[in-house]
Amino acid sequence: MADDPSRQTVSAVLDRAAASYIDAEALVDGEVRLTFAELRAAAENAARALAGTGVRPGDRVALCAPNSHHWVIAALGALRAGAALVPINTRFTAAETLDVLQRSGARAFIVEGEFLGRDRLAELQGADLPPVVVRLPASWVGSDVDLPEIAPDQLSDILYTSGTTGRSKGAMSAHRQSLGVASAWAACGELSAADRYLIVNPFFHSFGYKAGILVCLLTGATMVPQPVFDVVETMRLIERERITVLPGPPTIFQSMLDHPDRGSFDLSSLRLAVTGGAVVPVALVERMQSELSFSTVLTAYGLTEAVVATMCRPDDSPETVAHTCGRAAAGFELRLGEQDEVLLRGPNVMLGYLDDPAATAAAVDADGWLHTGDVGRIDESGCLSITDRLKDMYICGGFNVYPAEVEQALARLPGVAESAVVGAFDSRLGEVGVAHVVTLPGFELTESGVIEFCRSRLANYKVPRAVEFLPALPRNAGGKVLKNLLRKENA
Incomplete structure (x- = not known):
């Protein structure tokens, strides 16, 4: 220039x-x-x-x-x-x-x-x-x-x-x-x-x-x-x-x-x-x-x-x-x-x-x-390697996905008590979202229903490709969700 x-x-x-x-x-x-x-x-x-x-x-x-x-x-x-x-x-x-x-x-x-x-x-x-x-x-x-x-x-x-x-x-x-x-x-x-x-x-x-x-x-x-x-x-x-x-x-x-x-x-x-x-x-x-x-x-x-x-x-x-x-x-x-x-x-x-x-x-x-x-x-030659993400962001098909945004959308679905979204390896897209959902008593949700709800509110690359229903999310003593455990489950 x-x-x-x-x-x-x-x-x-x-x-x-x-x-x-x-x-x-x-x-x-x-x-x-x-x-x-x-x-x-x-x-x-x-x-x-x-x-x-x-x-x-x-x-x-x-x-x-x-x-x-x-x-x-x-x-x-x-x-x-x-x-x-x-x-x-x-x-x-x-x-x-x-x-x-x-x-x-x-x-x-x-x-x-x-x-x-x-x-x-x-x-x-x-x-x-x-x-x-x-x-x-x-x-x-x-x-x-x-x-x-x-x-x-x-x-x-x-x-x-x-x-x-x-x-x-x-x-x-x-x-x-x-x-x-x-x-x-x-x-x-x-x-x-x-x-x-x-x-x-x-x-x-x-x-x-x-x-x-x-x-x-x-x-x-x-x-x-x-x-x-x-x-x-x-x-x-x-x-x-x-x-x-x-x-x-x-x-x-x-x-x-x-x-x-x-x-x-x-x-x-x-x-x-x-x-x-x-x-x-x-x-x-x-x-x-x-x-x-x-x-x-x-x-x-x-x-x-x-x-x-x-x-x-x-x-x-x-x-x-x-x-x-x-x-x-x-x-x-x-x-x-x-x-x-x-x-x-x-x-x-x-x-x-x-x-x-x-x-x-x-x-x-x-x-x-x-x-x-x-x-x-x-490394010693000054080359950078990315080993993890403090922000939990994952990349789906080249696009950044921020789980908090997906979790906020899920919070608006009747029957969702809480959720945690993580990225999982995908051979075609690099990573795709997996939503871990805890349902409220008296509600029955389906994987397809949750995905369709997200699709109506989020860009396609942000929509989770899979949903797992859990009785509770794993947490540490301070109450923070242990997303590292959820990632291992999806490895």
Whole structure:
């Protein structure tokens, strides 16, 4: 990234890409093919259209849509208008979406029409929505307004992440921070304008947005969005678009390796995979290199509050890649605190949680160290391994699940006296939820009934896949539920 601080904004990076790569393909989405110059023009038009509706610098623009050129243009347009982007998880229920809209104070809400059999805007009918609502796909008609100057320290995005209390928190980043982590990720992966990047990771997640879209803008790589992972479609896109870069959770690569039709696709263009968020066996790394043509497989560790904290390097061994998350990256300092909790400090630690100074102070101490809630160890070469989670969070299909949020939903089910949710190993998704439920006297609950109740209130990846009914939850002398015992039962 340029040394000139005034150019450390997303819009400046887009301007530079349009000037540097001009006619090179910036984005391929089905029949839509945009050069960097065309992408810049589309984003500018969207920015002027949003400004014409009253969106001003500092406003928040919420965006709920699947991976597509529509998402990219809307997001870059919002940022060019000086707004802060608030990506919303497309798996969220209407209640979860409305919560983010209201607490972020969004001025505008950009939402896809129908996706995965749901019309998210129709689900919100009658709710108190932001003043400006844009349904995608949109015909952006730019108004004749002046667009603002944007500063590197200006708020760029607010990414909501659940907390152990079950209440989501909006992690805020400045332009320079979002670009800083993207630049570090790109450097570790050695990305260039010769790369073609299939982005399966959702754009609403920092992995898809910052380690995806922003990385491509910084390096001139071509972005190829895929709205939903489908193994056959993924392999078809790799062959058709000569994809070189494919990050994602281990389940993506395992699905490709195990697919009976893999041999009928030409996957030889692949060179870089970046994975993490679950256990990565050494054998999987070796198979990815020998059977999927990847010359480089990297693992990384991050969280919404820091995005890219550690990352392996291209010359690391398969054992290092499988057993560690690599060394500190993106200017982060790394150390272990009490109970071997992973602590991070550096210029790319979030600005704080939106409207939540107490949670911010609890997460980032007076010396600037971010307390991650993860337990780890650091080897003699400085590589980090995550060994446990203080916060009980588990990862299902690449998505973080916070048991407290699921337990709060279960508490609303008549007949549930108490519950405890833990993650259990799953060969496809990494981990899935198992709910341990104690019923009230006189009530009879079924596993299917409990799961269906959760499905009506929670995003699919948060819904427990199994339910076990217990007469009582195991507790220690202080009354705390012993989730470690529940995990052993499900091991």
